Structure formats: structure tokens, C-alpha cells
Amino acid sequence: MKGSFTFRMLLPLYLAMALVTFLPRYLPMAVLTRLRLPGWLERWLSFLPTAILAALAAQSLAVEGRAVRLRSDYALSALPTAFVAWRTRNLFWTVLTGVATMALLRAAGIGT
């Protein structure tokens, strides 16, 4: 079984996957940058980053597959992370706080 899928064998699949991945990433920016947009659409687009970011944050913290579950180690790490984010507005310190808290929890055997 080992090594039974080589690059050459999978290349047609990769090209198909690359195409269907690339088109949704490319078409909106290719089209919308060339059009004059109505005010309501510009307004909608201006709120889209916050909406997407909040969705990604919720998904990465509390969704596993189709189950909503906030793991105790994630909840405990999220608190100091959010606090540092709010106080420092510095992304590096924020990420470092989250990772370090999680490492400490793991060392202490807390969480799953």
C-alpha cells in the first residue's frame, strides 16, 4: 500500500482540484475590481471582513466536524489571548500568549 499514489498518477486530479479551488478565489476579485459598484454592495462588502473573521474565529475555537464543542483547553487559552489582544493590539503578543498558555496547559495535563 505504501507509496502507491505518485505525483504523476495524481497530477490530473491535482489540476482539476487546483482549477475548482482557483476559480472562486479569482473570479470575484477579477470581476469586482473592474466594475463600478452600487452603494449598497460597497457597504455590504465593507462589513464582510468582520463577518468572515468572526465566523473563522468561532469555527476554529468551537466547531469539530459538525459538532459544536468548546474544549476546556481551548476555552482556558482563549481568555488570556483575548485579554492580550484587547490590551496590546499586537498580533505577535496575542498569538504568543495563546500558544504559551496552551503549552502550559498541555504540560499540566489539562484538556484533551
Add this chain to the structure above:
Amino acid sequence: MPAVADILRGVKRGVPIVLGYLPLGLAFGLLAREAGLTPGAVLGMSLLVFAGSAQFMAVAMLRQGAGFIPITTATFFINLRHLLMSAALSPHLRRYGPGRLLALAHQLTDESFALHSAAYQAGLDPSYAEMVALNSTAQAAWTLSTFTGNLLAGLLPNPTALGLDFALPAMFIGLLAGRLTEAGESAVAALAVVVTLVGASVLPGNWNLISAALLAAGLGMLRR
């Protein structure tokens, strides 16, 4: 000639993504090895497709003997969410021609989108070189960690002991905190969180993310 300072800034801004991709990439490499993918096959997939969750699913499907059409279809639906991210960045990309947009689009991920949109929100205007440097740092981290995970599967210490699996959630929390400065944005974020969580168990695939973004941005638009 792109300025060296811009490239360095892009690489540096990509560091949180590097930390987060490391454990994911190693895990993907291991899974791909168990499914029978050679190191070259892993390298090619990470370079050509560059889509974390779709790659995980494709490998799981290959392992179960799924064919070309089902894997391609599943990949399309998993990555459809990038449609919204591409649209959301578009107001800032009007100065670029189709060729430059092509390169930005190929490397558009949840994580690079989050950093780029946060920069624009903060009133920064990163150059094209800085954006591509950030994107390429992310893709290099993903590609190398998937390749390494595939080669050295099982020999490496488990990176979750270092807490690195929390790097991306922490990054999203940090970037979100920067946006919650006024009531309108906070209401949008709250609705997005609710729809994401409620939709997770009700909607198939990641339609919860797509619905959350569509509806919550709609709330922002309608609010006065």
C-alpha cells in the same frame, strides 16, 4: 524591483501563519503517507492546490478509494467560501491587472485573507511585494511542513505539546479584537458567531461559514 523592506515585512507578518501551519502540515503529511501518497505527491498537491481542509479531505477520500469526480466536487464545495474573501478584498485591489490578481488569488487562504483584510482595516496599504511575500511565506510553510510530515512521519515530536495547534485560533481572535471598535462591527461579529455555531450542526460542509458571512455582512449593510 520590489523593495527588500517590503518583502521582509511581508515575511514577518506571515509568522503567525507559519506557527499555525506547522502542526497542521505535519499532520497532513502523516495522513497522506498512511493513505499511500509519495513525498513527491504531497509536494505537488501543496504547491498546486494549496488548500488545507480540502487537501485533508481529498487524501481521506483517496484512501477510501474515491475517484476523480467526487474528490473534485468535494474540493469545489469546501473551497467555495473563498468566493466571499476574494470579493471582500476586491475594493482594495483595483489598481492591479489580471496577472497580478492571478498570483494573489492562487495563494488566497482563510489565514492570508484574515491578515490582508486586517491590514486594510488598520488603514495600512501594503505593497504588492509585501502581500506576495506574506502569501508565499504561508505557502512555503505549508508545503515544507506537509512534505516533512510525509517524509518523517512518526519520527517527529508531537507539535501540539508546544501549543502550536492554538496559533491559528489565537490569530483569528487577535485580528477579530482589532475590529470590534464600534457597535456596528460588534453586532456583525456577534451574528456571524451565532450563525456559524448554529449552522455547524444543521448545514452540510462549511455552509455555516458562508451563511454566517452573507447574513452578518447583510446586517451591517442594513443597520444605520
